[in-house]
Amino acid sequence: MASEIPLRNIWILFLYAADLVQLQGRFERDVEQAQDLPDLIGRLMAHVVEDRLHRNLSRGYQARTAVLPRVRGRIDMLATEAGQLMERGQIACRFEEHVMDTPRNRLVRAALERLSARVSARETGHRCRSLAADFARAGVSARRPSRAELATDQIGRNENADRMMVALARMVFDGTIPTETKGASLQPGDETTEHLIRRLFERAIGNALRIALKPEGWSIAQGRRLAWPVSGTTPGLSAILPGMQTDIELTHPETERHVVIDTKFIRILTRSNHRDEILRSGYLYQMYAYLRTQEHMEQPPSLTSEGILLHPQVGGSVDETLVIQGHPISFRTIDLTAPTTEFASQLHKTATAQARIGI
DSSP, rough: OOOOOEEHHHHHHHHHHHGGGGTTTTHHHHHHHHOOOOOHHHHHHHHHHHHHHTTOOOOEEEEEEESSSOOSSSEEEEHHHTTTTTGGGGGEEEEEEEEEHHHHHHHHHHHHHHHHHHHHHHHHHHHHHHHHHHHHHHTSSSOOOOHHHHSSSOOOOOOOOHHHHHHHHHTTTOOOOOOOSSEEEEEOOOOHHHHHHHHHHHHHHHHHHHHHGGGGEEEEEEEEEEOOOOSSSOGGGGGGGOEOOEEEEEEETTTTTTEEEEESSSSSEEOSSSSEEOOOOOHHHHHHHHHTTTTTTTOOOOEEEEOEEEEEOOOSSOEEEEETTTTTEEEEOOOOSHHHHHHHHHHHHHHHHHSSOOO
């Protein structure tokens, strides 16, 4: 995409994607002063981490075994007897130790170190480097945690500061720190940057829908895998049959409405040999497959499921609908390049209008 996306709009997408929209307005100065996307993430990381250090980092428990002169935790009888430790006045123990070296803190230290080397703004780079050193002095190791380790380190509902810190750190390792030209906006062009905005766009739309519609009785599912309604296959087909996975699905039990939303970070129109611009046929076929193949696999069967293909706006806006064999399919856009207040309003309207109003 050639359109410039203001950093403020990237920030709003991030807040929705990270489920932290309640923090909007708290970091206006950092957003305003950022030179580019890496600088913005670095400034925000430094701001949040400095606050956490002032109020003490979160601790966690780490399982340990040690030979001690007194009992701590549980006695490891096998190790104690095998080593004849009691004869020397010692006991093998298994216990949990309260430590700073948690997966979330290791992730943040690793992110600060990466940012310090990649941020072009000297002041921001220095702040990140200094904070990474503070983590090291607090006993946080430099080893970046695995996905499995992070999955076990659950962040509580009341730990918004940690959630913000970890969400920013994840961005650093999500292919989201490309090299940008200085200025007030981001110019998507390279593959890394496109990947960033696409992921934020998908997550932001899903969370915006959940925030707006869940109180009204809608259930929101993201990334659900669909099965082909096949009645029989040859032995080798399962290895080569492509899968189907929706981006977002909305279901309202009372009205029995079912809406499939597919977000595409690409122009909604493409050029044709016969017409200047047309809708992308491949996406229409994809949505048609999502809706028709699931007609008798849903509970209850849904013969009127709705589909929405949602794209970022490039050029003029699009809001068109057709009905194919009982299934309404809409093509809509949202302008990522609009002024920030207008963009935020569009995002909210997108969330509330998609399912409240019949297509």
